[in-house]
Amino acid sequence: MATSIVGSAPPTLLHLRCPTFMHRHVATATARGVLLSLSLPSGRYRRFRSTFVTSCSAATAERPPKAEKGASDKDKRITPKSVDFSRWYLDVVRDAELADYGPVRGTMVIRPYGYAIWEGVQSYLDSRFKELGVQNAYFPQLIPLSFLQKEADHVEGFAPELALVTKGGGKDLEEPLVVRPTSETMVNHMLAQWIQSYRDLPMLLNQWANVHRWELRTRPFIRTLEFLWQEGHTAHATAEEAKAMAEQMVNVYADFAINCAAMPVIPGRKSRIESFAGANVTLTIEAMMGDRRALQAGTSHDLGDNFARAFGTQFLDEAGELVHPQQTSWGASTRLIGGIIMTHGDDMGLRLPPGLAPIQVVIVPILKKNTDTEAVLAAADSLAEAAKAAGLRAKVDAGTEKTPGFKFSYWEMKGVPVRVEVGPRDVAQGTCVAARRDRPGKEGKQFGIPLEPAGFVASMRQLLDEVHEGLLSEATAFRDANIVDVQTYDDLKAAIEAGKWAKGRWAGSDEDEKRIKEETTATLRCIPFEQPGGSGPCFLTGADAAEVAIFAKAY
Amino acid sequence: MATSIVGSAPPTLLHLRCPTFMHRHVATATARGVLLSLSLPSGRYRRFRSTFVTSCSAATAERPPKAEKGASDKDKRITPKSVDFSRWYLDVVRDAELADYGPVRGTMVIRPYGYAIWEGVQSYLDSRFKELGVQNAYFPQLIPLSFLQKEADHVEGFAPELALVTKGGGKDLEEPLVVRPTSETMVNHMLAQWIQSYRDLPMLLNQWANVHRWELRTRPFIRTLEFLWQEGHTAHATAEEAKAMAEQMVNVYADFAINCAAMPVIPGRKSRIESFAGANVTLTIEAMMGDRRALQAGTSHDLGDNFARAFGTQFLDEAGELVHPQQTSWGASTRLIGGIIMTHGDDMGLRLPPGLAPIQVVIVPILKKNTDTEAVLAAADSLAEAAKAAGLRAKVDAGTEKTPGFKFSYWEMKGVPVRVEVGPRDVAQGTCVAARRDRPGKEGKQFGIPLEPAGFVASMRQLLDEVHEGLLSEATAFRDANIVDVQTYDDLKAAIEAGKWAKGRWAGSDEDEKRIKEETTATLRCIPFEQPGGSGPCFLTGADAAEVAIFAKAY
Known part of the structure; x- marks a missing residue:
C-alpha cells in the first residue's frame, strides 16, 4: 500500500x-x-x-490535520452552489463527513455522521410501520436467478442491473444467485408457504436491508451500486385492501418527508412506463432539489396478484375458493439523505432538519483570557444536560485548540440546526445567545435566552420548531416558484429548458411520453394526488384531459 | 409453481x-x-x-389452519428434548415461528417473532456501544478479492467459505468481488485514508450488517450461509489501549449474555489455533447448550497491527513518527438467538428471557358463558394498557375461536415469560392470576395479583425479574453440574464421552491441542478469565501449567 x-x-x-x-x-x-x-x-x-x-x-x-475537523472562513473550500451544484454536493458530502467512496466503483461508505442521519430516518419510519401493524423480518439476500425470471416485467426491469454470485465455497454454483436488487420474488417464495387461509391475511412485513443495483452513473447517496433501504411487502385478501395499503404507505413517506425531513414533496401516481417492474400502480413522492431537478424519494407499489400468480401464492378465502392474494411493496432508502442535502444545503454546507439532525443543539463556550472560564464551561455543560434530559440531542464543543469562529463554521458545515453561544458576560447576566442555522448572520440570532434549565429547554424546542418551519417554508417557496403551468408543448420545452418543472393537463400515450423524454430529457415525475379538477386539453395532444401531470429532469 | x-x-x-x-x-x-x-x-x-x-x-x-397458530395438548408435535435434541431444536424454531428455510441451501428467513428477538439484542448492544463512544457506520459489502489476500492468515482462514460475485450489470468483472464474510480488510482500506494523526484516534466504529460464509453443515441461527451481526472495528494509538478495548467488548458481550439473555457464559481467551484468522488474541464468551455442547456466542479480537501493516494504515504520533495503529474487532450475531433457544427451551417450547421477549406479559381473558364477558375483556385491556404505559411489552389474547387451554399452550411454545389469566371471579375480587413460564404448573402460579394498575405493574416487574433469575440460575446450575475437573487425559476423554465439558490445567502445544480434537472431537473452548491461580501439572503433558482450559464438543 x-x-x-x-x-x-x-x-x-x-x-x-x-x-x-x-x-x-x-x-x-x-x-x-x-x-x-x-x-x-x-x-x-x-x-x-x-x-x-x-x-x-x-x-x-x-489542509493540515488541524483544519481537517472544519473550515475556517479563510479556508472555506466548498464550491458555491451557484457555481457548480454537482461539485457543491460532493464537497458537502465530503466535508460534512457524510460518506466516502468505496474501493469498488460506485460503492460508498456511510460515515458515522451520515449513518446517524439514517438512524433518524429508520427510527421515524420504523415506529410508524409498527403502529400500522407491520412486522419486521429478514429474507435471504441471495436469490436464485430463476426466481426473477418468473415475473416477466420484473426480470426485464432488473436484468441489466444484477450482480451475480457464481461461486461459493470454492465451487461453481449450479445456478447463479442474484444479489438482492429488491425482494418481491424471495418474499413470494416464502409467502406461498406461509399463506394458506384468509385467516393468515393481511400479512404485513418489512425488512431493513442492503440492496445492489449495478448502476453505471453513480453519485453518493443518490445512486450507488449498493444502498440501504427498507422494503415493505404486504399481502391482502382483496384488491381494495391492497390499494388502500399502497396509498397509506406513500402517505407515510410524504408525512415523513414533510414533517420530519422538511422536504415539501409532491405525492402522486407514476405513469405506466415509469412504474416499478411488476407493479400495477406505482405511487411516489417527488422532491425538488436545489438545482431544481426532481428526486424520487420513496415509492409504494400496488402489485395486484402479479407476483402471487408467478409464485403460486394462494389462499382459501371465506367462500372456500383458492385465490391469489393482492400485494403491495414499498421502499425508502439512503437516497433520502442525498435528498435532504440537496433540498436544504447552502454555501456554508449542510442544513439539517431538526427531526433528523444527529446534534440538534451545539453549545460553544466563549472562553476569554482573564475571565472565569470554569463558570462558562459549567454553564455550557448544564445547558447540555438540561437539553439531553428533555430528550434533545445536544453537545458541548469545549475544546480550546480552535477559535469560536472556527467552531461556528465547522458546525455550520455539519448543518446543526441551533448553535448556542455562552460567554462570561452571558453567565453574569444569566442568559445565552442562540443562532439558527436556517437564517444567516444577525437575522438568525436570538439574545437573552435564559440559562435557567426549563426556560432554556423551552427556547430550544421553540427554535427547533422554527428551524423546521423555516426550512420547510423556504423549500416550499422555492419549489412553487419553479413549477410552471404549461398549456402547450412549447411551454413545457421552455420550462424544462429553464431548468424548471412543468405541470400541465396530460392525456398522452406511452409513446407520447417517451417522445417528450427523448426530446427534452424530462420525464413524467407524477400525476399528483392533488388535482385541479375539471378537464381541459392535453398540452401535447389537445385531447380532453382530466388530470395534470408533472414533467421534470430528474436524478 | x-x-x-x-x-x-x-x-x-x-x-x-x-x-x-x-x-x-x-x-x-x-x-x-x-x-x-x-x-x-x-x-x-x-x-x-x-x-x-x-x-x-x-x-x-x-394440522388444519386453525391449529397452525398453536398446539393444543393433544396436538403437541415438538420432539422431546431428551429424545432428540437436534430435532427438538428444529421443531421449536419452526413451531414458535422464529425462522424458516430459504430457497438456497443453508439460508434462512428470520420470521417476525425471531426478528423481534434480534431487535431486542440490537437495542441492548447498540446502546451499550454508544455509551462507550462507538459510532455506527456502513461499509460496502462487496470486497475486491485482492483485499483478503493482503493478510496471509486472514485469507487462509476465510478462503474456503467465500461467496464470489463475478458478474455485474451483465458483464464479467475484471476482479471477483467477495461477498463480505467480515470487514477487517474493507475497514482498513478506509482507515488508511481517514487516520492521519494521533488526533484521529481512537476511532471506534461499528456496523450492523449481513455477512456470508459458505458453510457446508448448517442449522438455523447457529450456522447459516448468511447471518446478521454487528462488527465493531476500532483503531488505537497504543497496544495497551487496543488490548483494553478488546477486553472491554468481550465484557459487554458477557454482560449482555448474563444480564439480558440469562445465559451464564464463560468469558475467556481462545487458544492460538482457535483464534480469529488475522488476530493476535481472540477473546470469547462460551455458552453451554441444553445438550451440553458449547456455543461460541460472541468474540472480540486484538488484531495488533496485522491489518494496519497489510493495508498501510499509519498515523503521525505525538512524537512525529509514522506508526501503525493498533486495532480490535468484535462481533455478535443472530447465532445468539440459537443460543437462547438451546439454553432455555424445554419440552413445551421456547422460554424467553424477559429482557428479550417480544411479548413479556400475555393476558388471557377467561370468558365463560352467562358471565359478564365485557367486564373481563375491559379488565384485560386495562391491565395491558397499564403494563405498556410502564414500558412493559404486553398483549391481550382476546380471541374467542380458541380455548384458554389452547392459548396457554400457544404462548408457552412462544416462550412468553409471564401469562396473566383474568376471569369473571377475578374481576369480582379485583385480582388476577399470573403464571411464570420458567416454572411448570402450579408451582409457577401466583394468585391474588391486584388488578389495580400500580400494583399490577409492580407485580409484573417483580415476576419478570424472578423469571430472569430463575432461568439464569437453572442454566447456571446445569452448566456447573456438567463441567468436570480433569487431572488426566483419560479423565478428559471420559468427561467428553459423557457429553460434558472438561476443565483442567493446560500447557499443551498446538499439536497437542489438535490431537485432542482428532481423538475426542472436543476443542479448546477457552482459557477462562477466572482462574484458580497457582500452578499444577498439565493434564496431558504433565508440564507445569499456570492456567486451566475448558475443552468441549461445540456447535
Whole structure:
C-alpha cells in the first residue's frame, strides 16, 4: 500500500488530494520535496498510481490535520452552489463527513455522521410501520436467478442491473444467485408457504436491508451500486385492501418527508412506463432539489396478484375458493439523505432538519483570557444536560485548540440546526445567545435566552420548531416558484429548458411520453394526488384531459 | 409453481408436510383423494418434485389452519428434548415461528417473532456501544478479492467459505468481488485514508450488517450461509489501549449474555489455533447448550497491527513518527438467538428471557358463558394498557375461536415469560392470576395479583425479574453440574464421552491441542478469565501449567 523509502531526515506529512479523482492521500516527503511514501487506495485505483504520482509533485499540500475537523472562513473550500451544484454536493458530502467512496466503483461508505442521519430516518419510519401493524423480518439476500425470471416485467426491469454470485465455497454454483436488487420474488417464495387461509391475511412485513443495483452513473447517496433501504411487502385478501395499503404507505413517506425531513414533496401516481417492474400502480413522492431537478424519494407499489400468480401464492378465502392474494411493496432508502442535502444545503454546507439532525443543539463556550472560564464551561455543560434530559440531542464543543469562529463554521458545515453561544458576560447576566442555522448572520440570532434549565429547554424546542418551519417554508417557496403551468408543448420545452418543472393537463400515450423524454430529457415525475379538477386539453395532444401531470429532469 | 388440474367438485384443502424435508405444502384434492394442485417450493427443491408427489399420497393431512397458530395438548408435535435434541431444536424454531428455510441451501428467513428477538439484542448492544463512544457506520459489502489476500492468515482462514460475485450489470468483472464474510480488510482500506494523526484516534466504529460464509453443515441461527451481526472495528494509538478495548467488548458481550439473555457464559481467551484468522488474541464468551455442547456466542479480537501493516494504515504520533495503529474487532450475531433457544427451551417450547421477549406479559381473558364477558375483556385491556404505559411489552389474547387451554399452550411454545389469566371471579375480587413460564404448573402460579394498575405493574416487574433469575440460575446450575475437573487425559476423554465439558490445567502445544480434537472431537473452548491461580501439572503433558482450559464438543 505505502511505498516507503526511509529517509534520514524526519519526514514532513503532506495531505494531498488527487486532482482528478479527489481522493485523499497521505504522503511523506523530505524537506526538499522528495516523496518518501504515499498511501494509495488499492484495487481499482492501482492503475492511477503513475498518473497520480506525476500530479502529486505539482499538487500542493492542502489542509493540515488541524483544519481537517472544519473550515475556517479563510479556508472555506466548498464550491458555491451557484457555481457548480454537482461539485457543491460532493464537497458537502465530503466535508460534512457524510460518506466516502468505496474501493469498488460506485460503492460508498456511510460515515458515522451520515449513518446517524439514517438512524433518524429508520427510527421515524420504523415506529410508524409498527403502529400500522407491520412486522419486521429478514429474507435471504441471495436469490436464485430463476426466481426473477418468473415475473416477466420484473426480470426485464432488473436484468441489466444484477450482480451475480457464481461461486461459493470454492465451487461453481449450479445456478447463479442474484444479489438482492429488491425482494418481491424471495418474499413470494416464502409467502406461498406461509399463506394458506384468509385467516393468515393481511400479512404485513418489512425488512431493513442492503440492496445492489449495478448502476453505471453513480453519485453518493443518490445512486450507488449498493444502498440501504427498507422494503415493505404486504399481502391482502382483496384488491381494495391492497390499494388502500399502497396509498397509506406513500402517505407515510410524504408525512415523513414533510414533517420530519422538511422536504415539501409532491405525492402522486407514476405513469405506466415509469412504474416499478411488476407493479400495477406505482405511487411516489417527488422532491425538488436545489438545482431544481426532481428526486424520487420513496415509492409504494400496488402489485395486484402479479407476483402471487408467478409464485403460486394462494389462499382459501371465506367462500372456500383458492385465490391469489393482492400485494403491495414499498421502499425508502439512503437516497433520502442525498435528498435532504440537496433540498436544504447552502454555501456554508449542510442544513439539517431538526427531526433528523444527529446534534440538534451545539453549545460553544466563549472562553476569554482573564475571565472565569470554569463558570462558562459549567454553564455550557448544564445547558447540555438540561437539553439531553428533555430528550434533545445536544453537545458541548469545549475544546480550546480552535477559535469560536472556527467552531461556528465547522458546525455550520455539519448543518446543526441551533448553535448556542455562552460567554462570561452571558453567565453574569444569566442568559445565552442562540443562532439558527436556517437564517444567516444577525437575522438568525436570538439574545437573552435564559440559562435557567426549563426556560432554556423551552427556547430550544421553540427554535427547533422554527428551524423546521423555516426550512420547510423556504423549500416550499422555492419549489412553487419553479413549477410552471404549461398549456402547450412549447411551454413545457421552455420550462424544462429553464431548468424548471412543468405541470400541465396530460392525456398522452406511452409513446407520447417517451417522445417528450427523448426530446427534452424530462420525464413524467407524477400525476399528483392533488388535482385541479375539471378537464381541459392535453398540452401535447389537445385531447380532453382530466388530470395534470408533472414533467421534470430528474436524478 | 402450482400444477392445477381443475376438477368439477369443490376441492378439499390439505396441509401436507414433506416427510423428508419437512417443508409445508398446500394441496387440493377431490373427495376421492385425487391430487388436483400442489404448491411446491421452487428452485433447488424442484428435483424433489417426483419424490414428493409419490410420498404425498402416503402423507396424512396434518394440522388444519386453525391449529397452525398453536398446539393444543393433544396436538403437541415438538420432539422431546431428551429424545432428540437436534430435532427438538428444529421443531421449536419452526413451531414458535422464529425462522424458516430459504430457497438456497443453508439460508434462512428470520420470521417476525425471531426478528423481534434480534431487535431486542440490537437495542441492548447498540446502546451499550454508544455509551462507550462507538459510532455506527456502513461499509460496502462487496470486497475486491485482492483485499483478503493482503493478510496471509486472514485469507487462509476465510478462503474456503467465500461467496464470489463475478458478474455485474451483465458483464464479467475484471476482479471477483467477495461477498463480505467480515470487514477487517474493507475497514482498513478506509482507515488508511481517514487516520492521519494521533488526533484521529481512537476511532471506534461499528456496523450492523449481513455477512456470508459458505458453510457446508448448517442449522438455523447457529450456522447459516448468511447471518446478521454487528462488527465493531476500532483503531488505537497504543497496544495497551487496543488490548483494553478488546477486553472491554468481550465484557459487554458477557454482560449482555448474563444480564439480558440469562445465559451464564464463560468469558475467556481462545487458544492460538482457535483464534480469529488475522488476530493476535481472540477473546470469547462460551455458552453451554441444553445438550451440553458449547456455543461460541460472541468474540472480540486484538488484531495488533496485522491489518494496519497489510493495508498501510499509519498515523503521525505525538512524537512525529509514522506508526501503525493498533486495532480490535468484535462481533455478535443472530447465532445468539440459537443460543437462547438451546439454553432455555424445554419440552413445551421456547422460554424467553424477559429482557428479550417480544411479548413479556400475555393476558388471557377467561370468558365463560352467562358471565359478564365485557367486564373481563375491559379488565384485560386495562391491565395491558397499564403494563405498556410502564414500558412493559404486553398483549391481550382476546380471541374467542380458541380455548384458554389452547392459548396457554400457544404462548408457552412462544416462550412468553409471564401469562396473566383474568376471569369473571377475578374481576369480582379485583385480582388476577399470573403464571411464570420458567416454572411448570402450579408451582409457577401466583394468585391474588391486584388488578389495580400500580400494583399490577409492580407485580409484573417483580415476576419478570424472578423469571430472569430463575432461568439464569437453572442454566447456571446445569452448566456447573456438567463441567468436570480433569487431572488426566483419560479423565478428559471420559468427561467428553459423557457429553460434558472438561476443565483442567493446560500447557499443551498446538499439536497437542489438535490431537485432542482428532481423538475426542472436543476443542479448546477457552482459557477462562477466572482462574484458580497457582500452578499444577498439565493434564496431558504433565508440564507445569499456570492456567486451566475448558475443552468441549461445540456447535
